[in-house]
Amino acid sequence: MDQTKQDEEYGYDLFPERNTGKHKKSQIRDSLFIFNHKCQVMLTFAIETSPYAKLLLGAMKNSGCKVMKDRHFSCEDCDGTVSGGFDAASSQIVLCQNNIHQQSHMNRVVTHELIHAFDHCRAHVDWFNNFKHLACSEIRAANLSGDCSFSNEVARFNFGLKEHHQECVRGRAVRSILAVRKISREEAQKIVDEVFDSCFNDHAPFGRIPHGNKDAKFAYREYANRDRYYANL
Numbered sequence: 001m002d003q004t005k006q007d008e009e010y011g012y013d014l015f016p017e018r019n020t021g022k023h024k025k026s027q028i029r030d031s032l033f034i035f036n037h038k039c040q041v042m043l044t045f046a047i048e049t050s051p052y053a054k055l056l057l058g059a060m061k062n063s064g065c066k067v068m069k070d071r072h073f074s075c076e077d078c079d080g081t082v083s084g085g086f087d088a089a090s091s092q093i094v095l096c097q098n099n100i101h102q103q104s105h106m107n108r109v110v111t112h113e114l115i116h117a118f119d120h121c122r123a124h125v126d127w128f129n130n131f132k133h134l135a136c137s138e139i140r141a142a143n144l145s146g147d148c149s150f151s152n153e154v155a156r157f158n159f160g161l162k163e164h165h166q167e168c169v170r171g172r173a174v175r176s177i178l179a180v181r182k183i184s185r186e187e188a189q190k191i192v193d194e195v196f197d198s199c200f201n202d203h204a205p206f207g208r209i210p211h212g213n214k215d216a217k218f219a220y221r222e223y224a225n226r227d228r229y230y231a232n233l
């Protein structure tokens with residue numbers, strides 16, 4: 001496979017700044033400096049205050065994968081409407097500074113991508129060749145990051161809450177796969193269905209599906225206190 005085709009199939013074409021040396025300096029880029037600064041400020045706020053992010057960062061530290069803001073996060077311009085991505089080759093989380101404008105959105109993207117980073121840390125994920133691995137991590141990211149929580153609130157009166165959440169997770173996982181791999185929707189749906197139950201029920205490191213900040217805060221407290229119990233034995 002030639003490099004360009006490979007880049008496309010791995011979704012790198014969505015993150016033009018990943019191809020170092022390819023991007024041209026322009027006036028637009030200079031004016032985007034302000035986007036970069038805003039992105040950095042929102043990122044710092046997310047990792048210092050979001051209970052989702054704090055729990056994931058703590059869990060990764062305990063698994064021997066300490067995340068450092070400057071090394072493992074990168075605010076960049078992205079194509080289309082993508083909000084972020086996890087670059088397994090460099091273990092970096094890409095935050096799309098031109099597409100993230102609100103703190104709540106930043107918190108969700110940081111959490112979603114940290115779940116991929118957590119999976120990358122704890123298991124030998126073959127992101128590129130094993131579509132089931134990718135599908136599993138996308139299911140977990142959609143399920144646990146709150147990506148499906150807002151629509152849950154809206155749909156609460158119309159649907160059974162549980163079923164709607166599952167359908168939302170399924171749909172988002174399929175879309176995420178299609179954004180980075182050139183396969184058909186049917187293929188993506190089939191792969192997601194194959195691994196859905198086991199990956200949907202894997203709530204690590206939250207221990208539950210956090211439906212909102214309050215839930216995530218409880219999960220974080222439980223997680224932070226989990227050693228205290230054993231220490232007192």
Ligand SMILES: [Zn+2]
Pocket residue numbers: 112116137138141176
């Ligand atoms: Zn994802």
